[in-house]
Structures are given as C-alpha cells and as structure tokens.
C-alpha cells in the first residue's frame with residue numbers, strides 16, 4: 490500500500506473526488522453518489538396518516554451511570570442543560586479517540602486483568618473493546634453518524650442562492666458545513682447553549698475534513714473546508730433567540746426527538762418562526778432500527794443523559810404535518826430519518 494503525503498491544511502482537492510479512505514478518527518468520503526446514500530420514501534398522504542396506524546416513537550430509557558449518580562447525589566432530576574453538557578463532552582470524546590489504538594490498549598488491559606485475576610478490570614477492558622469496535626464500525630467504517638453522502642442527497646435540490654442558514658442545537662455544526670459546501674457563498678449561524686460546542690465540538694472540528702460541494706462559478710464539484718465558510722457560533726438558548734424571519738434554511742439534526750409530545754408544537758415553532766417566506770426547514774431524528782437500539786444500549790453511559798425517542802420517517806413527518814409543515818421530501822439516511830419541509 491502506498492501512502493500519499495498530503496498537506497496538513499486543505500489536503501484534498503478536486504482530483505480526489507470519487508475516492509474514499511480512512512483516517513485514524515474519521516472517513517474521508519468524496520464519492521458523489523452510491524446505493525447507500527438516501528432512501529427516499531414513497532409518497533405519503535400525511536393528512537390521512539394516523540397515530541393509531543403507526544404507533545408512537547420508541548423511547549430510549551437506559552440511562553447513563555453519570556446521570557443516575559448525579560440524580561442520586563442531588564436528589565432531583567438532572568437539569569436538561571447539564572444533561573447536554575455531559576452528553577457533548579462524552580460524545581465528542583468518541584470522535585476524538587483513535588478507536589483502533591484505544592482497542593489495542595484495552596486488549597492489553599484485558600490480558601493483564603485476566604492474567605492477574607483482576608476480573609473487574611478485565612470486564613471494564615472487555616466493555617471498552619466492544620465499544621471501540623462498535624464505534625470504529627459505525628463512525629469510521631460506515632460513516633453512519635456524519636454520513637456525508639446521505640446528507641448531501643437529502644439536502645440536494647433546494648432553491649436557494651447564498652443562503653442564510655440557522656442551525657438549532659448545532660453541536661459540531663457538521664450539517665451546516667455540508668449545506669454551505671452545496672450552497673456556497675452564504676452564511677450560517679450555529680446556535681447551541683453549551684459553550685463547549687463553540688470551543689471544542691465546532692471549534693476543533695478537523696480543519697482538514699473535506700466537504701464535497703459545488704463551485705458556484707463553474708457549477709462543477711468542489712472540495713470545501715471549514716475555514717472557507719462564513720460561520721458564526723452563537724452560544725444561546727434556542728428559547729431566547731431574537732431573530733426575525735431572516736433565514737432561508739433552518740436546520741436541526743437530532744433535536745426534535747428530545748421533546749416529549751407536549752413540547753413538540755413548540756419545537757416545530759422554533760423551526761418556523763425564523764424562516765423567510767418559502768424557506769426550508771430541514772429536520773432529522775434517529776431511526777427506530779435495531780442497530781440504533783443496540784447503539785444506544787452499548788453507549789448508554791456515553792449518550793443517554795436526556796429524553797430521547799427513536800422514530801421512523803412517518804413519525805417525524807406526521808409530527809411536522811400536524812405542526813403546520815408541508816413535507817417536500819422525506820426518507821432515511823444511515824442512522825437518521827430526514828425531512829425537507831416548508832411552512833404550509
């Protein structure tokens with residue numbers, strides 16, 4: 490195998506389009522299409538669909554030890570914002586780890602634990618091996634979390650030029666960057682009330698990560714990088730935003746499912762109230778598939794700090810329809826359901 494020496498900034502160019510390869514912590518994927526990108530679901534008559542027909546979303550209720558410990562110590566429910574602070578730190582740790590190196594370390598610890606009959610240490614090392622193996626497969630090999638090809642396909646075909654984009658609960662801001670590569674020349678506001686997202690999750694998002702988009706001058710495919718995009722990060726509570734109807738696109742990725750049904754109308758209103766007339770709301774939620782249930786079981790300690798539902802695309806679409814949206818496109822990507830909608 491030959492290793493190509495690449496510059497550390499902007500290491501990929503248009504010559505790499507069509508290729509994919511693995512770095513220690515993520516997959517570079519500049520393949521423009523493929524069979525595993527976006528499964529657009531057949532048309533649904535949303536007005537005729539009922540909750541009785543599809544049932545309610547699945548709730549993830551296996552909680553992280555850290556959350557349980559906090560609640561025992563404080564004798565109260567973990568405040569929602571604190572739960573996100575815990576989530577963001579532990580989730581980001583998984584993105585930062587070199588999973589295969591961590592697994593090698595855990596394998597050595599397992600051998601040592603078994604050899605010295607420290608069974609507690611051996612069990613801990615075994616759990617670590619399972620997690621690193623699963624994370625390596627899900628994030629690095631399958632790229633099911635960032636899922637650039639699925640997201641590109643979901644986002645394609647929007648009628649926008651140099652869009653103003655608002656990302657609610659932005660975390661690492663990945664999807665705003667993908668949108669800006671596809672619809673260049675615009676500006677994005679990332680909103681998250683956890684400052685760690687500004688400083689670390691987005692702040693330290695790999696500068697070398699290539700986003701496949703378009704060259705606005707020629708219409709040809711082009712590779713974009715974070716530092717070429719006009720992005721502001723606002724550390725704020727979504728409930729306290731004072732924007733007008735000024736955005737072409739309002740996007741959230743894994744936000745809606747954290748609101749129990751009583752709060753869903755409010756959550757959808759946050760996607761509606763900042764949109765220009767004719768603007769697009771893009772929403773995704775994790776899928777109620779067996780693999781996701783396994784993921785949230787194996788990673789309960791790292792992920793499960795707050796209320797979370799797993800849905801299929803009919804759940805997400807029906808919530809959006811009931812809350813005044815016209816659904817233009819709906820389907821599933823690797824780990825999430827996705828819809829593109831306009832205010833009805």
Ligand SMILES: C[S@@+](CC[C@H](N)C(=O)[O-])C[C@H]1O[C@@H](n2cnc3c(N)ncnc32)[C@H](O)[C@@H]1O
Pocket residue numbers: 573574577580657658659660661680681682683686725726727728742743744
């Ligand atoms: C589940 S995460 C989104 C998943 C994300 N794609 C990721 O990679 O983690 C939701 C994000 O929304 C933020 N968030 C939740 N409620 C919020 C609120 N009321 N105001 C601002 N941000 C909020 C959290 O801090 C968190 O970073």
